[in-house]
Structure formats: structure tokens, C-alpha cells
Amino acid sequence: MQSPMLTANSANAGALQPGPVMAWMLLIWQHRVLYLMLLPFAALTLTFGLWPIALSILVSFTENQTALSDAATYVGLENFQAVIADPEFRHSLSLTLLYTALSVVLNLSLALALALALSGPTLKRGATFYKLALFMPVVTPEVATFIVWKWMLNQDFGAVNAALSSLGLPAFAGTTKADSAFIALVIVELWHHVGFYTVVFLTNLQLLDASLDEAARMDGAGRARRIWSIWIPQLRPAIAINSLYALISFLKTFTAVIVITKGGPNFATNFVSYYAYTKFDLAQYGKATAMATILFVIVLALTLLVHLYSERKDYR
Amino acid sequence: MATLELIDVCKKFGASAVLQDVSLSVDDGEFVVFVGPSGCGKSTLLRTIAGLEDASAGLIRIDGAVVNGVDAAKRGLAMVFQSYALYPHMTVEQNMAFGLKLARLPKADIDARIKAAAEVLKIGDLLGRLPKTLSGGQRQRVAIGRAIVREPKIFLFDEPLSNLDAELRVQMRIELARLHARLKATMIYVTHDQVEAMTLADKIVVLQAGRVEQIGAPLDLYNRPANSFVAGFIGSPRMNFIAARIEAIGPQGVRAAIGGEGDLVHFAVDGSRLRIGDSTILGIRPESIAIRPAGDGETTGLAAEIILDEQLGSGTCVHAMTRAGDILVSYLQGQVPLRKGAAVRLSLPATACHLFDRDGTALVRLE
Amino acid sequence: MSAMRRLGPLIANLAMTALALMFLYPFYWLIVSSFRSQEAMLVNPLRLMPESFDLAAYTSIRLVGGVPIEVYSFNSMLITVLATVLAVATTALGAYALYRRPHLPGFKFVQFGFLLTMMYPAMLLVIPVYLVMFRIGLLGTYAGLVMFLALQPILFLMFSQFFRSIPRDLMDSAKMDGASEWQVLTRVVLPIAQPVVNTVFLIGFLLNWKQWLPILVVAASPDRYTLPVALLAMNTEYGINFQSTMALAALTTAPIVVLFLLTQRRVIGGFVAGAVKG
Ligand SMILES: Nc1ncnc2c1ncn2[C@@H]1O[C@H](COP(=O)(O)OP(=O)(O)OP(=O)(O)O)[C@@H](O)[C@H]1O
Ligand SMILES: [Mg+2]
Numbered sequence: 001m002q003s004p005m006l007t008a009n010s011a012n013a014g015a016l017q018p019g020p021v022m023a024w025m026l027l028i029w030q031h032r033v034l035y036l037m038l039l040p041f042a043a044l045t046l047t048f049g050l051w052p053i054a055l056s057i058l059v060s061f062t063e064n065q066t067a068l069s070d071a072a073t074y075v076g077l078e079n080f081q082a083v084i085a086d087p088e089f090r091h092s093l094s095l096t097l098l099y100t101a102l103s104v105v106l107n108l109s110l111a112l113a114l115a116l117a118l119s120g121p122t123l124k125r126g127a128t129f130y131k132l133a134l135f136m137p138v139v140t141p142e143v144a145t146f147i148v149w150k151w152m153l154n155q156d157f158g159a160v161n162a163a164l165s166s167l168g169l170p171a172f173a174g175t176t177k178a179d180s181a182f183i184a185l186v187i188v189e190l191w192h193h194v195g196f197y198t199v200v201f202l203t204n205l206q207l208l209d210a211s212l213d214e215a216a217r218m219d220g221a222g223r224a225r226r227i228w229s230i231w232i233p234q235l236r237p238a239i240a241i242n243s244l245y246a247l248i249s250f251l252k253t254f255t256a257v258i259v260i261t262k263g264g265p266n267f268a269t270n271f272v273s274y275y276a277y278t279k280f281d282l283a284q285y286g287k288a289t290a291m292a293t294i295l296f297v298i299v300l301a302l303t304l305l306v307h308l309y310s311e312r313k314d315y316r
Numbered sequence: 317m318a319t320l321e322l323i324d325v326c327k328k329f330g331a332s333a334v335l336q337d338v339s340l341s342v343d344d345g346e347f348v349v350f351v352g353p354s355g356c357g358k359s360t361l362l363r364t365i366a367g368l369e370d371a372s373a374g375l376i377r378i379d380g381a382v383v384n385g386v387d388a389a390k391r392g393l394a395m396v397f398q399s400y401a402l403y404p405h406m407t408v409e410q411n412m413a414f415g416l417k418l419a420r421l422p423k424a425d426i427d428a429r430i431k432a433a434a435e436v437l438k439i440g441d442l443l444g445r446l447p448k449t450l451s452g453g454q455r456q457r458v459a460i461g462r463a464i465v466r467e468p469k470i471f472l473f474d475e476p477l478s479n480l481d482a483e484l485r486v487q488m489r490i491e492l493a494r495l496h497a498r499l500k501a502t503m504i505y506v507t508h509d510q511v512e513a514m515t516l517a518d519k520i521v522v523l524q525a526g527r528v529e530q531i532g533a534p535l536d537l538y539n540r541p542a543n544s545f546v547a548g549f550i551g552s553p554r555m556n557f558i559a560a561r562i563e564a565i566g567p568q569g570v571r572a573a574i575g576g577e578g579d580l581v582h583f584a585v586d587g588s589r590l591r592i593g594d595s596t597i598l599g600i601r602p603e604s605i606a607i608r609p610a611g612d613g614e615t616t617g618l619a620a621e622i623i624l625d626e627q628l629g630s631g632t633c634v635h636a637m638t639r640a641g642d643i644l645v646s647y648l649q650g651q652v653p654l655r656k657g658a659a660v661r662l663s664l665p666a667t668a669c670h671l672f673d674r675d676g677t678a679l680v681r682l683e
Numbered sequence: 684m685s686a687m688r689r690l691g692p693l694i695a696n697l698a699m700t701a702l703a704l705m706f707l708y709p710f711y712w713l714i715v716s717s718f719r720s721q722e723a724m725l726v727n728p729l730r731l732m733p734e735s736f737d738l739a740a741y742t743s744i745r746l747v748g749g750v751p752i753e754v755y756s757f758n759s760m761l762i763t764v765l766a767t768v769l770a771v772a773t774t775a776l777g778a779y780a781l782y783r784r785p786h787l788p789g790f791k792f793v794q795f796g797f798l799l800t801m802m803y804p805a806m807l808l809v810i811p812v813y814l815v816m817f818r819i820g821l822l823g824t825y826a827g828l829v830m831f832l833a834l835q836p837i838l839f840l841m842f843s844q845f846f847r848s849i850p851r852d853l854m855d856s857a858k859m860d861g862a863s864e865w866q867v868l869t870r871v872v873l874p875i876a877q878p879v880v881n882t883v884f885l886i887g888f889l890l891n892w893k894q895w896l897p898i899l900v901v902a903a904s905p906d907r908y909t910l911p912v913a914l915l916a917m918n919t920e921y922g923i924n925f926q927s928t929m930a931l932a933a934l935t936t937a938p939i940v941v942l943f944l945l946t947q948r949r950v951i952g953g954f955v956a957g958a959v960k961g
Pocket of ligand 1: 329354
């Protein structure tokens with residue numbers, strides 16, 4: 001009785017089965033409310049994200065004079081060749097990479113050390129105050145705080161040298177010498193960012209699996225040993241995410257440069273983003289966007305690398 | 317009046333086919349249980365019926381009307397989740413009233429329905445509490461109450477009892493059966509607990525890897541499993557399976573040899589599809605095996621040695637190894653003085669033996 | 684031995700306190716310096732209290748670059764609040780839709796496009812944004828600025844993270860109760876999300892208050908500048924006046940410091956939530 005009915009229905013079903021395009025449109029129609037919810041966000045992302053990026057990449061293939069006009073002359077890879085041939089760009093790129101490497105390592109290791117210290121029982125009483133102090137620079141406007149640092153590093157009445165000399169230490173040349181300007185930026189940005197990474201580590205430390213630590217303690221492992229072989233491996237996802245954030249932000253370092261050193265002295269802090277920005281000011285749009293594109297590709301590649309690494313190693 | 321019909325329903329997540337050609341019809345007032353091992357697609361099937369997932373192909377009909385593409389909110393069904401899924405920011409009463417308010421029911425009706433449901437489920441004094449202050453059993457009652465007040469066409473349950481402890485689970489199972497008897501509503505219930513399936517269901521649907529293995533009344537599935545998967549899945553302790561080679565085929569059934577010595581067993585099954593020498597699988601339920609101490613010149617039955625005896629008080633589970641190395645589990649009522657190491661003889665009654673061909677399909681039993 | 688045991692934690696706390704004070708010192712120095720003249724600074728850069736509370740600097744910044752300070756403050760407040768409201772609304776809805784049905788046609792594209800935007804050097808994005816604004820006629824308008832600033836990666840990540848923590852069954856359950864997708868959001872998800880929305884709003888406010896480059900580039904004239912942009916202009920153009928710069932920097936920073944002190948637990952927690960792997 002039932003099977004003939006079934007086959008009749010199946011034939012019916014076949015006839016009703018929509019084609020792929022129809023199915024697609026049906027899906028969109030069914031979920032139209034979700035599409036409407038996404039619309040404003042998608043529109044902003046497109047208009048102020050993807051479109052400018054595409055435009056900027058496009059401009060990197062055009063000639064400077066006509067770059068921003070409607071009838072741009074496309075010159076292929078000329079801008080990229082010019083940029084790569086430019087010794088100052090190569091210098092700038094290696095500076096940026098050096099700065100990024102140094103900053104990522106310093107920030108993450110200091111942050112990890114601080115987080116380990118703050119997570120222990122010893123500093124528990126003042127933990128709120130310590131966290132607050134470390135985090136304050138993260139939220140306050142950089143333009144203001146970097147200007148403060150610029151003046152604090154001032155040779156004549158800056159607090160830094162006054163403090164050094166009152167302690168009987170040699171003076172710090174600050175932004176007047178090439179090496180010290182570079183170091184000054186590393187320190188100022190460390191001050192600005194490290195609180196963020198510390199708090200991320202700290203939160204992840206508090207989520208650690210306590211039973212593993214207890215097991216290791218039963219096995220007679222000392223604190224240093226446990227930190228090294230129990231805690232840090234578990235922090236891997238946090239290390240990955242912090243490295244990612246740090247990589248992206250230090251590769252793009254800009255505000256500190258424009259406020260404190262303006263790329264100087266003698267190009268010692270002329271990082272790629274700042275160099276590209278000065279090219280903009282000189283109306284060399286093609287070159288500027290070529291530099292931006294190169295930096296973008298580097299950020300993208302490194303990000304992908306870190307991401308893949310952390311995915312591969314993440315068994316949780 | 318609520319019937320449900322599925323016709324060749326398929327569901328794909330990306331490339332993986334989670335449901336394949338599921339066809340099923342559910343009558344009004346029927347209690348249907350989906351069982352199957354973890355990951356076989358029970359929840360997916362239920363969610364597809366609910367409208368929470370879109371079927372990739374096939375038709376779903378409720379009361380005869382095709383509901384593919386109809387939003388879950390508009391299908392008129394209610395679902396009880398394993399995690400209870402109570403709204404944490406609403407009191408018990410608000411939780412139950414939520415769906416009714418959305419449907420713009422008059423306040424008086426809402427109150428009346430909540431009162432009635434609360435009475436049935438004995439949660440009247442919990443109405444003002446927030447879900448986080450309730451115990452697991454109380455939460456589950458509220459979740460069921462939330463479904464009842466909506467007077468849905470069909471109730472859908474996804475393992476509603478699996479988060480409860482054993483005792484509470486039994487109690488709630490009985491209450492659910494009573495509830496069904498009282499409401500006479502169509503209910504579809506997912507579980508991987510076969511006791512729940514056997515006791516609650518009018519009809520059981522056994523699923524494996526996204527396919528329907530068999531549909532039928534609980535005892536039909538128990539007595540006449542369509543294949544070795546269903547045979548092994550339904551019934552506890554599990555059915556025994558051992559290899560058997562066809563030796564003779566006749567109108568009264570077939571004879572097959574098991575074990576190395578070629579002990580012959582008679583099966584009351586239709587052997588017309590078989591040939592002498594075919595390898596098949598014998599299946600027999602532990603409670604069907606008769607077991608006697610060996611010795612006193614007995615020669616009938618399989619000689620075996622007990623390798624494990626599990627004394628359960630109400631019954632005894634005996635694991636016996638034949639000389640060919642097959643292990644057969646037999647379940648005996650009461651406390652039986654058979655101990656590990658004892659030599660025994662097992663007899664496998666022809667009417668209780670199932671025979672499956674090499675693909676696992678059951679051979680038709682002769683009545 | 685027991686003395687050692689008591690001394691260890693003491694030393695650790697002292698060291699950590701010293702470090703914390705070093706982190707806070709620039710803020711202190713900023714306030715003190717804004718009350719001290721350049722000459723006084725030259726004599727003693729480290730003085731902890733100003734010789735006198737000299738308000739000269741604060742009166743000198745009544746006008747910065749010819750524009751009254753009130754205008755900058757008003758711009759800061761207006762742009763920050765509007766951009767944050769818009770950011771919270773759009774990212775909450777967007778992140779919710781992307782979370783609910785990540786596999787709908789086009790959704791992956793938006794998500795991916797957004798992540799790409801995060802990676803592009805923002806300061807270089809600003810110039811093409813200038814062109815885009817020009818093309819759609821929003822150049823120099825508050826509307827244009829507000830919309831650009833509403834695109835904030837961390838806010839999106841915070842919302843995504845939160846939505847992922849809501850059990851899917853809860854939303855499915857609301858659907859089964861007959862809720863439309865919109866009602867699921869407004870009657871179930873948002874009430875649960877209330878504290879998170881507050882936190883995201885707070886963090887959006889803090890972040891937008893800091894913004895300077897987009898405003899500098901997109902603003903048609905100084906009377907659209909916000910406090911940080913005016914401060915930057917002072918740093919470069921009228922840069923010699925140390926004391927006034929400090930006063931303006933103090934004004935720019937103070938509201939944020941106060942807000943942060945009042946809400947620090949929530950703000951720090953929120954930042955971390957946005958930085959959890961996802
Ligand atoms: N959203 C999804 N995307 C991809 N695969 C899914 C999705 N949901 C379920 N699956 C897959 O579909 C299969 C069936 O899942 P389903 O949850 O229906 O199983 P189940 O029978 O309910 O199992 P359990 O008894 O464990 O609840 C599983 O292999 C699962 O991994
Ligand atoms: Mg399931």
C-alpha cells in the first residue's frame with residue numbers, strides 16, 4: 001500500500017527540487033533578516049576597508065602624476081621596482097623588521113614575566129593597582145602620551161636625564177642620536193603596549209588547568225621547572241595571539257614616529273609606514289602605495305605563518 | 317491532528333552527507349523514537365524536521381503540507397533540548413510564556429495554560445524562580461512545560477533525559493510516558509538509550525551513518541531485526557554473533573555449522589537465497605541460550621567453558637568460550653551456581669536463532 | 684630563615700610598586716608640568732609639586748590655531764560618541780549575523796574582507812579613504828568621519844567572542860518558540876548581552892577618543908579637529924610652547940584617565956575578551 005504512494009511522492013519531489021540558482025536565491029530570501037543585519041557592517045567594511053585597500057593597491061601600479069586622476073597611466077611594476085631599488089627603502093624595511101623583532105620579543109617576554117609574577121600569591125594584594133598602572137598607557141591617547149615622552153626625553157629639562165644624572169648614571173641621548181632614538185621608540189612603545197599583552201597572559205594563566213600543576217608538584221617539580229614545562233606550553237595559544245597582535249601593531253608603527261622622532265635623526269627611525277607617509281606628502285602616490293602594499297603583504301604573510309603555526313600545534 | 321512524513325530527506329554539511337534518503341511517516345498521536353549510535357545523525361534529523369536545518373534534498377510534510385523552506389518559527393512544533401536551553405534572564409513563568417506572548421495570545425489564556433502545565437509537571441511553586449536556581453530535573457520539567465503550553469502539532473525531544481542522573485532519568489521516563497498518554501500528542505524523541513526507546517516508543521527508527529536501518533514497533537525490532545546492526549543495537553545484553561557455514565537447506569529451514577568442529581545448528585529461516593557452503597552469521601540473544609552443566613554423558617549442544625560469570629542478583633550473565641574459541645554470552649534468570657572454569661553445554665533453539673547473510677541482512681524467518 | 688621568607692615578598696612588592704609608579708609617572712609629570720613654566724622646568728625637571736598652580740597654560744589654550752578649545756572638545760565628544768554608537772550597532776548586528784549563519788552566501792567574504800582591513804597599515808589606508816570620501820561626497824563631513832571610525836576590529840572580535848559563548852540551543856529554542864530572527868536577537872540575545880554591550884561601548888569610546896590620523900586627513904578645516912588632532916598640530920606647528928602643549932595634553936588625557944579609573948575592571952576584561960583566540 002505504502003510504496004506506490006511513496007514513489008508518486010518522490011516523483012513529485014523531483015519536480016519541486018529547485019535548481020542551484022533558485023536554491024541560492026531562496027536561501028537568501030529565507031535569511032533576509034540576517035542579510036539586513038549584516039548590511040550596515042558589510043557596507044562599512046566595503047566602503048572604508050576593501051575599497052580603499054583596492055584603490056591603494058591600484059594606485060601602486062600607476063604613475064605618480066596621474067595616480068589620483070580618473071585617467072591614470074598604468075606603469076606595471078615600475079613603482080615596485082623603483083621602491084626596491086631605493087636604498088633608503090631597503091634601509092627602512094630592515095629597520096622596520098629589526099624594530100618589530102626587537103619589540104615583539106621584548107614586549108612578549110616582559111609581559112610573560114610580569115604576568116607570571118602577578119599571578120602568584122606574592123603580589124596578590126596589590127594586583128589591581130599593578131594591573132591598572134600597566135594598562136593605563138594602553139587606553140590613554142597616544143598622541144598625548146607620546147608628546148609627554150618626547151618632552152621627558154628632552155636633553156634640557158626632560159625627566160629622564162634628570163633622573164639618570166641624579167642616580168649618577170650617564171645621560172641618555174634620547175632623540176638626538178640615531179641609536180638612542182631607535183631605543184627610545186622601543187622603550188616608549190613598550191610602555192604603551194606591554195600592559196595589554198600582560199593582561200592577556202594573566203587572564204590565560206588564570207584559566208590554566210590546575211590539576212596538571214598539582215600533578216607536577218606531586219612529582220616534586222620546583223616552581224621554575226613547572227613554569228617552564230607545565231605553564232608555558234599551555235600558554236601557547238595566548239603566545240600565538242599576542243605575537244599576532246604585536247606583529248601587526250609593531251610592523252605598522254607610525255604614531256610614535258610622527259610624534260617623537262619624525263623618522264630622524266638621519267633616518268634612524270624612518271620605518272616603512274612613516275617613509276611611505278612622507279612619500280605621500282611629496283605627492284609620490286605610486287611609490288607610497290607600493291610601499292604600503294609591500295608592508296601589507298609582509299603583515300599578511302607573517303600573520304598567516306603565526307596562524308598556521310598555532311593551528312598546527314593547538315591540540316586543545 | 318498532526319502527522320509527519322519524510323520523503324528521501326538528505327542533509328549535507330559541505331561535502332559530508334549526514335542524512336541519506338531518510339523516508340518515514342508518523343501518524344497522529346504516535347510516539348516515535350530515533351535511536352542509533354553517537355554521530356549517526358539523530359539530532360540532525362530532528363533539527364531538520366524542526367526547521368533548524370534546511371534539508372539538502374527531499375520533502376518534509378506536516379499534516380500533508382510541504383514545509384521545506386518554512387521557517388522553524390512557523391512550523392508550529394516545539395522542541396525540548398538536552399541542555400534544557402532555558403532563557404537565563406527570564407523566570408520559569410516568563411520562560412513558559414515567551415512563545416505564547418510572541419504568538420500574541422491573550423494574557424488570561426497564557427496564565428491558564430501555564431497553570432495547567434505547571435500542575436501536570438508539579439512546578440507550580442517554581443514559577444517565580446530563575447533557571448540558574450533550579451536543579452537539573454526541575455529545569456527539564458520547565459523545558460517540557462515550555463513545550464506543552466504551546467500546544468504544538470508535534471513535540472520534538474533531543475535526548476531530554478541524558479543530563480539527569482540514573483534515578484531521575486527513570487522517573488522522568490515514566491512521567492513522559494504518562495504525559496504522552498494524557499496529551500495524545502505526536503511526539504518524536506531522540507535517544508541513544510535503548511531502554512528509553514523500548515519503553516516509550518510506539519515506533520522505533522534505527523539510524524546508522526545517516527541511513528534508516530529499520531522502522532518498527534519495539535518488539536518487532538527485537539524479534540525480527542532486519543539486519544545484524546539492528547539486532548546488535550536493540551536488546552541488552554547484546555545479541556551474540558558467530559560465524560556459521562551453510563551445510564544443508566530444506567523447506568523447514570537451514571542447517572549451518574559453527575565453530576571448528578562443525579557443530580550443526582538448525583535455523584527456522586527461508587534458505588532459498590542461500591547455497592551450500594555460504595558463510596553467514598548466526599545471531600542469538602543471551603536470554604535464548606540454554607545452558608547446562610556438562611558431564612553425565614550429554615552430547616547435545618555446544619561444549620564450552622565458562623570464562624566469566626557476572627552475578628547481578630536478579631540474573632546471571634555467563635560468558636562461555638566454545639572449543640572453537642567463540643565466546644557466547646548467556647543470560648539466565650535468578651542466581652545460578654555456574655562459576656568460572658565450569659564445563660557446560662549450550663543449546664541454541666532453532667526458533668531463537670537469527671541468520672544473517674554476509675552483508676548482514678537478516679534471512680526471513682519461517683513462522 | 685623566617686626573616687628571609689618575609690623579606691622576599693616585601694622586596695617583590697616593592698619592586699612591582701616601583702615599576703607601577705614608573706608606568707604612571709608620565710601621567711603625573713604631564714599634570715605637574717602643565718602648571719609649571721618652561722624656566723622652572725629647566726631649573727628642576729623632577730620637582731614633584733609645582734611651585735605654584737600657574738594656570739597660565741590653561742588660559743593660553745583658550746584658542747588653539749585660532750579655534751576655541753570648546754570646538755575641539757565638542758568635536759571630540761560628538762565624533763567619539765556618534766562613532767561609538769554606530770560602531771556598537773553595526774558590529775553587534777554584523778557579528779551576530781556572521782555568527783548565526785556563517786555559511787550563507789557572501790558571509791565568509793565579508794568576514795574575510797574585514798580581517799584583511801585589520802591587517803592593512805591603517806595610516807596608509809587613510810589616504811585612499813580620503814579619495815573614497817571625495818567620491819561619495821562625504822569629505823570633511825562629520826558623517827564621513829563617524830562612519831570611518833565605526834570600523835573597529837577589536838569591537839567586532841569582542842562581540843564574536845561573546846556570541847560564541849552563548850549556547851546555540853538557546854537561540855534554536857527561541858526559534859522553536861516562534862521567534863523571528865529579529866526577535867531572537869532583541870528578546871533573547873541582547874538581554875543576555877547587556878553587560879557586554881556596555882563594555883564594548885566603553886572600549887569603543889576609549890579607542891575613538893584616541894583617533895587622530897583619519898580626522899586629520901579627512902577633516903576639511905581645523906574647526907573639525909578633535910583634541911588629539913589639535914594637540915598634534917600644536918606639537919608640529921606651534922610646537923615651541925611646552926607649557927601649553929602639556930596643558931592641552933592633560934585636557935586630552937584627563938577624561939580618559941577618569942573614565943578608565945571608574946571602569947577599569949570592565950575595560951581590562953573587555954580588551955582581553957577581544958584578544959582570545961578566535
Ligand atoms: N553544523 C554541522 N556542520 C558539520 N557537521 C555537522 C554539523 N552538525 C552535525 N554534524 C555532523 O553530522 C553528524 C551527525 O551529527 P548529529 O549531531 O546529528 O549526531 P547524533 O546522532 O545526534 O549524535 P549524538 O548521539 O552524539 O548526539 C556528525 O558526524 C556530526 O559531526
Ligand atoms: Mg545528538
